[in-house]
Amino acid sequence: MAEENDSSQEKTEEPTARKLEKAREDGQIPRSRELTTTFLLLAGTIGLLIFGPYMAGKLAGILQFNFAIEREVVFSTDAMLEHLTASLYHGTLSMMPVFGLLLLASIFGPIGLGGWLFSSKAMAPKASRMNPISGLKRMFSLKALVELAKALGKVLLIMAVAVGLLIVQQQDMLRLSDQEPATAIKNSVWLSAIGAIALAAVTIAVAAIDIPFQIYENNKKLKMTKQEVKDEMKDTDGKPEVKSRIRQLQREMAQRRMMSEVPKADVVITNPTHYSVALKYDPDSMNTPVLLAKGADQTAMKIREIARAHDIQIMESPMLTRAIYHTTDLEQEIPQDLYMAVAQVLAYVFQLRNYRKGRGERPQYPRNIKVPRNMQFD
Known part of the structure; x- marks a missing residue:
């Protein structure tokens, strides 16, 4: 250990x-002072080569301006101050191109390695x-x-x-x-x-x-x-225990939300012992039936319990129940291969509803609901 x-x-x-x-x-990023030095030297060298003649001409003009002066100017305080101001101005102006290149080099040299970074933490004083x-x-x-x-x-x-x-x-x-x-x-x-x-x-x-x-x-x-x-x-x-607890809470919330949809269903189809699915179909707003809830074992029993409490028709069709359970997600339309089988169930439910209202004859319970072979699950 x-x-x-x-x-x-x-x-x-x-x-x-x-x-x-x-x-x-x-x-804390990599920086190279040698790279900055290289940028500055190259910028200064290139600046002197490119702007050297311009600078030499300007400096020569300044020398000529200051040495070729008249006698009365020498004894005039105001004139000498004007000469000094003009010389400083033109001298600085002549060096501005090189200064500009050096400024760019001093900016881009450090960020050549590590990139641009402004960190207040790096500038904060540390006792260490x-x-x-x-x-x-x-x-x-x-x-x-x-x-x-x-x-x-x-x-x-x-x-x-x-x-x-x-x-x-x-x-x-x-x-x-x-x-x-x-x-x-x-x-x-x-x-x-x-x-x-x-x-x-x-x-x-x-x-x-x-x-x-x-x-x-x-x-x-x-x-x-x-x-x-x-x-x-x-x-x-996150810690595994916390993540597990979060997933559990999410499942519980999803299950409560699903159970709240069961009273809106038109029919609940059961296995009858292991699976239950709740379907809703509104011809005016839906193209095909939608799965509102599904569950196995305890959840299936809870779905049937809620359906009985809200007087929702419960039908037994083990093969169709398993097919819907395994192929359809919540709030999704049923697969096209199950249209005919679900249509038989819904037709019976709607006819039975009309019969109870005193309209029409009592429908026959659909006992031979056919489910395509590719939709059959054990």
């Missing part, structure tokens, strides 16, 4: 849908987060060591790529000093763009490794013990 209890505590089961949903509500002992445990945990190894590996990889770029572009960078200023600036921007693209490509490789790791870690945290799965199933579906 002790071994079973120990093994039951091992988290070997995959998280259920409810567990995943609850974890998401608590803000301010516990220094818990903080020390997190600092020296396996996860912290893995994060440290990832950071060192990323730094070393980026340094290796950066050194490689410097070696490859060494001659191109040295030649910048021999070029015209405009050409040198253009080539230096191009070399910087190549370096930024290379560094962004490195972060793509790091993110490709980090994303599966984060998914694995999150799934590992959410794994459940067998007992937790059983408890969740009980909470979700």
